[in-house]
Amino acid sequence: MLYIKCPYCGLRAQKEFSYGGDATVKRPNINEEVSSEDWDNFVYMRKSPRGKHIELWQHIAGCRQWIKVQRDTATHEIFQTAKVTEEIR
Amino acid sequence: MSQPFRLNKVGLINRNKKISFTFNGKKLFGYEGDTIASALIANGIHLVGRSFKYHRPRGFFGAGVEEPNAKLQVEFNGHSEPNVNATEMELVEGLSATSQNCWPSVNFDIGAINNFLKMFFPAGFYYKTFMWPKSFWYKIYEPFIRKAAGLGVASIEKDKERYEHKFEYCDLLVTGSGPSGLASAYAAAKNGAKVILAEDKPRFGGTLLTDDVSIDNLSGKDWAEKIITELKSMPNVTVKNRSQVFGYYDHNMLVMFERVSDHLEKKSKFTPRQRLWYIRAKETILSTGSIERPIVFGNNDTPGIFLSAAAKEYMKVYGVLVGKKPLIFTNNDSAYETALEFKKNNVEPIILDTREEHSSELIDEAKSKGIDIRFSHGVIVANGYKKVKSAKIGKLNKDKNSFEKIETVDCDCICVSGFWTPSVHLASQSGNKLKYEEKIDAFIPDKKKQHETSVGAANGSFTLEESLKHGFENGSNLSAKIKETKTEISIPNVNEKKYGAHDKFWCMPLPKNENPKRFVDFQNDVSVSDIEIALREGYRSIEHVKRYTTLGMATDQGRTSNLNGLQLVSNIENKIVPEVGHTTFRPPFTPITIGTIVGREVGMEYMPTRKTPMHEWHEKNNAVFVDAGAWKRPRYYKQGNETLFEASKREAKNVRENVGICDVTTLGKIDIKGPDAAEFLNRVYTNAWMKLPVGKARYGLMLREDGIVMDDGTTTRISENHYHMTTTTAQAANVLSHLEYYLQIVWPELNVNVVSTTEQWAGAAIAGPKSRDMLSKLYPDLEVSNEALPFMGYKEAEFFGVPSRIFRISFSGELAYEINIKSDHGLFMWEKMMEVGKEFGNQPYGTEALSTLRIEMGHVAGPELDGRTIPSDVSLNGLVSKKKDFIGKNSLGREAFNVESRQKIVGLIPIDRKSSIPEGSHIVQDQNAKLPNPKLGHVSSSCWSVENNNPFSLAIMKDGKNMIGKKFFAVSPLKNKSIEVEVISSHYVDPEGKRVRS
Numbered sequence A: 001m002l003y004i005k006c007p008y009c010g011l012r013a014q015k016e017f018s019y020g021g022d023a024t025v026k027r028p029n030i031n032e033e034v035s036s037e038d039w040d041n042f043v044y045m046r047k048s049p050r051g052k053h054i055e056l057w058q059h060i061a062g063c064r065q066w067i068k069v070q071r072d073t074a075t076h077e078i079f080q081t082a083k084v085t086e087e088i089r
Numbered sequence B: 001m002s003q004p005f006r007l008n009k010v011g012l013i014n015r016n017k018k019i020s021f022t023f024n025g026k027k028l029f030g031y032e033g034d035t036i037a038s039a040l041i042a043n044g045i046h047l048v049g050r051s052f053k054y055h056r057p058r059g060f061f062g063a064g065v066e067e068p069n070a071k072l073q074v075e076f077n078g079h080s081e082p083n084v085n086a087t088e089m090e091l092v093e094g095l096s097a098t099s100q101n102c103w104p105s106v107n108f109d110i111g112a113i114n115n116f117l118k119m120f121f122p123a124g125f126y127y128k129t130f131m132w133p134k135s136f137w138y139k140i141y142e143p144f145i146r147k148a149a150g151l152g153v154a155s156i157e158k159d160k161e162r163y164e165h166k167f168e169y170c171d172l173l174v175t176g177s178g179p180s181g182l183a184s185a186y187a188a189a190k191n192g193a194k195v196i197l198a199e200d201k202p203r204f205g206g207t208l209l210t211d212d213v214s215i216d217n218l219s220g221k222d223w224a225e226k227i228i229t230e231l232k233s234m235p236n237v238t239v240k241n242r243s244q245v246f247g248y249y250d251h252n253m254l255v256m257f258e259r260v261s262d263h264l265e266k267k268s269k270f271t272p273r274q275r276l277w278y279i280r281a282k283e284t285i286l287s288t289g290s291i292e293r294p295i296v297f298g299n300n301d302t303p304g305i306f307l308s309a310a311a312k313e314y315m316k317v318y319g320v321l322v323g324k325k326p327l328i329f330t331n332n333d334s335a336y337e338t339a340l341e342f343k344k345n346n347v348e349p350i351i352l353d354t355r356e357e358h359s360s361e362l363i364d365e366a367k368s369k370g371i372d373i374r375f376s377h378g379v380i381v382a383n384g385y386k387k388v389k390s391a392k393i394g395k396l397n398k399d400k401n402s403f404e405k406i407e408t409v410d411c412d413c414i415c416v417s418g419f420w421t422p423s424v425h426l427a428s429q430s431g432n433k434l435k436y437e438e439k440i441d442a443f444i445p446d447k448k449k450q451h452e453t454s455v456g457a458a459n460g461s462f463t464l465e466e467s468l469k470h471g472f473e474n475g476s477n478l479s480a481k482i483k484e485t486k487t488e489i490s491i492p493n494v495n496e497k498k499y500g501a502h503d504k505f506w507c508m509p510l511p512k513n514e515n516p517k518r519f520v521d522f523q524n525d526v527s528v529s530d531i532e533i534a535l536r537e538g539y540r541s542i543e544h545v546k547r548y549t550t551l552g553m554a555t556d557q558g559r560t561s562n563l564n565g566l567q568l569v570s571n572i573e574n575k576i577v578p579e580v581g582h583t584t585f586r587p588p589f590t591p592i593t594i595g596t597i598v599g600r601e602v603g604m605e606y607m608p609t610r611k612t613p614m615h616e617w618h619e620k621n622n623a624v625f626v627d628a629g630a631w632k633r634p635r636y637y638k639q640g641n642e643t644l645f646e647a648s649k650r651e652a653k654n655v656r657e658n659v660g661i662c663d664v665t666t667l668g669k670i671d672i673k674g675p676d677a678a679e680f681l682n683r684v685y686t687n688a689w690m691k692l693p694v695g696k697a698r699y700g701l702m703l704r705e706d707g708i709v710m711d712d713g714t715t716t717r718i719s720e721n722h723y724h725m726t727t728t729t730a731q732a733a734n735v736l737s738h739l740e741y742y743l744q745i746v747w748p749e750l751n752v753n754v755v756s757t758t759e760q761w762a763g764a765a766i767a768g769p770k771s772r773d774m775l776s777k778l779y780p781d782l783e784v785s786n787e788a789l790p791f792m793g794y795k796e797a798e799f800f801g802v803p804s805r806i807f808r809i810s811f812s813g814e815l816a817y818e819i820n821i822k823s824d825h826g827l828f829m830w831e832k833m834m835e836v837g838k839e840f841g842n843q844p845y846g847t848e849a850l851s852t853l854r855i856e857m858g859h860v861a862g863p864e865l866d867g868r869t870i871p872s873d874v875s876l877n878g879l880v881s882k883k884k885d886f887i888g889k890n891s892l893g894r895e896a897f898n899v900e901s902r903q904k905i906v907g908l909i910p911i912d913r914k915s916s917i918p919e920g921s922h923i924v925q926d927q928n929a930k931l932p933n934p935k936l937g938h939v940s941s942s943c944w945s946v947e948n949n950n951p952f953s954l955a956i957m958k959d960g961k962n963m964i965g966k967k968f969f970a971v972s973p974l975k976n977k978s979i980e981v982e983v984i985s986s987h988y989v990d991p992e993g994k995r996v997r998s
């Protein structure tokens, strides 16, 4: 079970969180034209890297905030967590 | 009663307390502190089971967790447990143990014929023998294998025991209380660290209990006791015996299995049997020690053959002799300690040492005590079927591949030592890749992946001095790093015997024309020749060899067999062991009970039960409940001998004719507040929300970004910047997360807050033509006319003095209202409604009637919104705005969503107007067509239309409305039904929706 540092609540067990997928995907702006290709990329296309991955988790059994987690998909090592408004590099 | 193999006065058992038990029906006794194994051996019993494949007689081999053979069916404390390790289970009064895998008895086992038919059971025999013909598998092979091979029998009784889970956090977890573990725990504790010390066995001390050593002028045992006593007195230390750390998971979470009360004769009602600990440790010390490995020789599985250290442990801990005429067969010095222990107890051993004559501290001591030592010697084959009687021994030539002399010596046990294998399981589980250590012919931990440090024998250090030093240093340094203080500890003086070098020898050759079985893996009956066959047949990877031969795949995880198997593969392949590599270690290290994994999550505690405030009333009024997620909802209210069908028909009919009330508390409710709330709803829902006036409700549809319908419900504008959203019961949690996602991540610029209020409001729907009359009685001061409170209107008013919310919304398709009141007043509201509603013929209705009402109206719900449908599939395209953007809009243009033949919602009625159509039926053109019969759609929801008094169903069907008027078959192979149906509109009752507006 992963040990995830919520930027609001601190270190908490994985069972308090739910997974939310790739955090680097950006939704096309609302009320703006978007090409089919860009839209399809947004809805369907995800990288599945072996290694570092920035992803979203929601602290559902805690503060209910969505957070960013940079995790190694092979080893589960977590390098950094951040609020969604913060950047992970 | 005498115990012929019990020593006088030796051992750590409590001789003042006799414990009686039975083994295969025979009454026996042992002492408090015995294991089943030590008590049986004390009674001279060695034959405990039959082997898995060949049903060969098997006896005890080890004295603890390494035991491959002695798995028993054990009954105690009123329950029966299979596969209990006899070398670990402590004796308790009244325990009854029986052998497994033998029929009719362990002494006469019919399956033993397999031993004489072994040509039929070579490596991969499952794959080869039982593959053909296919039809034989279920009827003949599988039942046969099950009966012949099965290990113990799982109980079918409900487990009455209590199991617990515990979560713990610490600075340092120490796994194993041998010298290095004690030293680590002690040093860390002195630095003030929060320490958990876990010991698998009942007694602390590990090898200190059996090795002839002294520390600071105390015997190993006394020193261990002193340290443990001090640790127990420290508030920052938790010391646990009978506790096996069996799994090393991510982020330094380790899981431990504690045997809390199996060894107790009496326990209180609430004492758990076993406890599972989830321990999050900042640092972990792996002081798991090492396990002796055997040397492979002919018939090395005969009862009476032991690991040499186990024989010593039986003497020193349990005061039990494994035999009175022992042969000690070794390639190293450690077995000499066993020989000396025998000698001390007046038993004359013979030592067979594969090494050439040489000298060391231990060899010299054995010589000086007059022990018969034969260098360059080994056991070729053990003689005796159910017990060792003698052994054919041989003097090895210089190359150790043939014999200079062969003779037979009498013996009643053989104690074998092929050197030591560090227990690296936990290190490996943590992600540590392990490296091969030439010096000890075994793997030890390599570079760390997590916060683990292996010390002592687990790290390949086999001297006490080194283990202690290693333990103190690591315990001190790791805790100093965490606590930022350091207490100096002087490392104690150690007195131990110096060992000479071991012999890299692991398997005895066979003389010409002799071919006894030489087992590598006892528990799975894998012999040298099986591995040879696998390699001859082309299996190269050690992982493939493992699966094909089942080497190391038994419950003992190959603790005594893995390295010998690797040696064999590397010999045949002419590779060195590290090139062959090792197989993966996986948790659990030892088998654990299902009960422990489940813990308290059984029965009522399996999941939380959510009850509405009106639950008590429903119960009193014969409600039959149905689970809706964690909620309990009344499915129908049973009157007399009514069936579900009759009751739901009555309830639904009463709504259509009079009025009914339904508990709708379970609907998801979300409060939405903020100046941008309207804009937010406008983006979330497919329809327009900017112009909804205060005091009005609107039906809304929300999509996922891929265009699929996510949920539907009504949202009401309570005040300028305040909305009340309802969701379906099932989607409540998902919708809230969905809204939070968009507010926090996608559109943080929107000033909106959302919070779940599901638990805060109790809800009741009043539906039926007489609902307005009933409402006016409930709210005598309120104007409830169609003009004052029109369809989709909203009002706040006092319900007999309690503030409440009135929504004019309808799920049933009738004139209907939903009243929300603070949860505390839910029951009051419901009872008042029942009282006031009497004169209007009001009756409560459950979810079954609710379904009937919505189905015949053509209202879609979960079965139609099944994660595959877009709005136009379910005739909701009228709610999809063309003017504005919303979540999922761009996906609706996808080609596949817009083909004419797409499956869409229709209604179905049976041609005979009588036969109910099972939900899930497939719609086909020709019921007799050859399979696979092309499927045109499926039946999503079915009911008995109370309006038209015949069955009616909703279906999702190819070409949708174009099919209206055509006839098909709804077939349900599951129910063995085929019903001819006609396609009609999905709006079967009141298609214009007049009633809700009336």
Ligand SMILES: [Zn+2]
Residues within 6 Å of the ligand: A006, A007, A008, A009, A010, A059, A062, A063, A064, A065
């Ligand atoms: Zn949090």
